[in-house]
Amino acid sequence: MITGSCLCGGVRFAIQRAVGPFELCHCRRCRKASGGAFVAGLGVRAADFELLEGKELIATYEAPLLESPPPYRVSFCRRCGSPVPNPQRGATWFEIPAGLLDDDPGLRPDKHIFVELKAPWFAITDTLPQYDKPALLALRLAAQLEPLERRYREWAAPIDRVIKEKTARLNRNGYGAGDWWRDVQSVRAAQQAKDDPYAEMYALLDLLCPRYLAAPPVERAAIRSAVGGRVGMLSALLGYIHRAARQIHSPADEHWLIHGLAAASIENCHRDFRDVLLALAELYVAAEAGGMDPKPAFARVAALSDSDKPAGGPTPVREMLAHFHDYAVLAERKARAGAR
Numbered sequence: 001m002i003t004g005s006c007l008c009g010g011v012r013f014a015i016q017r018a019v020g021p022f023e024l025c026h027c028r029r030c031r032k033a034s035g036g037a038f039v040a041g042l043g044v045r046a047a048d049f050e051l052l053e054g055k056e057l058i059a060t061y062e063a064p065l066l067e068s069p070p071p072y073r074v075s076f077c078r079r080c081g082s083p084v085p086n087p088q089r090g091a092t093w094f095e096i097p098a099g100l101l102d103d104d105p106g107l108r109p110d111k112h113i114f115v116e117l118k119a120p121w122f123a124i125t126d127t128l129p130q131y132d133k134p135a136l137l138a139l140r141l142a143a144q145l146e147p148l149e150r151r152y153r154e155w156a157a158p159i160d161r162v163i164k165e166k167t168a169r170l171n172r173n174g175y176g177a178g179d180w181w182r183d184v185q186s187v188r189a190a191q192q193a194k195d196d197p198y199a200e201m202y203a204l205l206d207l208l209c210p211r212y213l214a215a216p217p218v219e220r221a222a223i224r225s226a227v228g229g230r231v232g233m234l235s236a237l238l239g240y241i242h243r244a245a246r247q248i249h250s251p252a253d254e255h256w257l258i259h260g261l262a263a264a265s266i267e268n269c270h271r272d273f274r275d276v277l278l279a280l281a282e283l284y285v286a287a288e289a290g291g292m293d294p295k296p297a298f299a300r301v302a303a304l305s306d307s308d309k310p311a312g313g314p315t316p317v318r319e320m321l322a323h324f325h326d327y328a329v330l331a332e333r334k335a336r337a338g339a340r
Contacts, residue, residue, distance in 0.1 A: 003052075004100040006082035011054030013085055015096070018042050018105040022098070024128070026118035029063060033074045033083065034097075037122040038112070041095035042105060046087045049094075058086050067214065138222040144204065145226065145233055152197045152232025162187045201236035202243065209240075209262035213304065220265075220304060228270045228311075237267035241279035245286035257287045257294060261301035265317055268306050273313025273320070280324055281333035289337070295325050 005012045020043045030039040057079055063072040075086035087094040098105070112124055116132040124130065131139060166183050169175045212223050227233050244260030247253055260283045269276050287294040302321035309316055324330060 002101060002103045002105055004085075004096065004102055006054070006057075006077040006080055006084050006100065008077065008080035008082070010057045010079050011077050011082070011084045012052040013100075014050050014052055015044050015105075016048035018044055018096075018107050019048075019093075020107050020110065022105075022107045022109045023095075024109050024112045025114055026112060026122075027114040028117055029072045030114075031119060037119050040098040040109060042098040042101075042107065043093060044085075044096050045093055046091050049085065049087060049096075051085075054084075058084055060086060134218045134222040137219055138226045141208075141223060141226040145230055148197065148201055148204070149230045149232045151195075152201070152235070155191055155195055155197045156232070159184065159188050159191060197232065198236055198239055201233060202240055205236065205240050205263060206259075208266070209259040212262050212266055213258065213301070217304075221306070224266055224268050224306060227266055228268065234267055234270055237263045238275055238279050241267075241276075241283055245279075245282040248283075248286040248290040248292075251291050253290055254287075254292060254297070257283065257292065257297050258301065261297060261321065264321070265301050265305040268317050269310035269313040269315075269320070271312045273310065273315070276313075276317075277320075277327065277329045278333075280321075281327075281330045284324065284330055285333050285337050288334075298322065298324050 001014050001016065002018065003012065003014045022040070022042050024038045024040055026038045030041075031037065033039065054077070057077050058075050059078050060073060060075045063074075065071045073088075074083055076083050082100065083097045084100065085094065085096045109128060111128055112118075112130045113136050114133055115124065115130045118124070163184055166175075166180045170177070170180055208223065212220055215223065227237070240263040241260045244256040244263065247256040261280075264276055264280055264283075267276060284294045284298070287297070298321045302318050305316075305318040305321055307316050307318045313320075320327075
């Protein structure tokens with residue numbers, strides 16, 4: 001048991017253990033809230049935290065939103081002014097100001113964060129890793145994506161195995177493309193009945209896409225970098241574009257058009273640009289059917305996209321989105337839609 005308290009001792013708490021990370025934050029709001037060069041924040045699971053005394057003394061200040069939720073929030077003792085831990089309802093993890101601890105948590109600081117915002121009068125002289133905002137964003141996003149990627153790979157392994165086995169049988173002993181499709185879909189359906197890793201990845205993308213659209217260029221690049229190379233997330237991004245297309249029924253659904261385009265921009269043709277083209281054609285046609293002109297939205301997201309040649313195609317995503325209205329794949333998809 002690790003105990004802690006505020007300056008006057010009116011607020012007392014205990015934690016079973018600290019899990020980390022143990023970060024030294026140099027952002028302006030942390031410096032303002034603490035009056036120091038940084039805040040030492042120690043990660044704790046909410047289930048391991050217990051408030052022993054002083055609930056009635058805890059007050060909370062929520063600062064105005066700067067960029068995107070959640071807002072900056074600090075709790076403190078009404079009597080002495082010390083910052084105190086106060087996890088939000090439903091939180092599974094939160095940070096405790098480490099200076100409040102009366103016992104050794106058994107962990108040591110592991111990084112400096114928001115170092116581009118550090119106080120000009122303070123010099124970092126230790127050897128801990130230093131992260132600015134884009135690097136920290138990429139680090140935290142990678143930590144979110146890793147368990148999702150492991151889950152996807154385990155889920156996809158039987159499907160990949162049957163694809164490999166059945167592809168080797170194609171056009172032999174009467175085994176044709178229809179048989180291949182039936183067998184692969186049968187295994188996929190069985191896997192989806194057991195588990196659907198896409199649901200959790202789509203929930204993450206519901207939050208990540210608007211954040212990507214509002215981010216400055218260096219942060220958008222960090223998001224693309226964190227996602228690139230993760231087979232499961234790249235698959236989910238393509239699926240998300242198709243999902244967005246299915247949600248569009250009227251101009252009121254324009255946010256789905258924008259989010260689908262954000263997913264394409266994040267995916268950045270990392271694997272095969274032809275899959276992205278087909279998904280974008282579905283999105284474009286769905287938007288038109290919903291009473292929208294998709295061209296301005298495509299141009300808007302094009303301006304936010306990567307201008308370098310992608311790994312999975314010949315054309316930068318910025319250029320592809322900007323000129324997608326002229327692409328043959330779109331004309332073909334419109335022709336099929338008109339023939340129905």
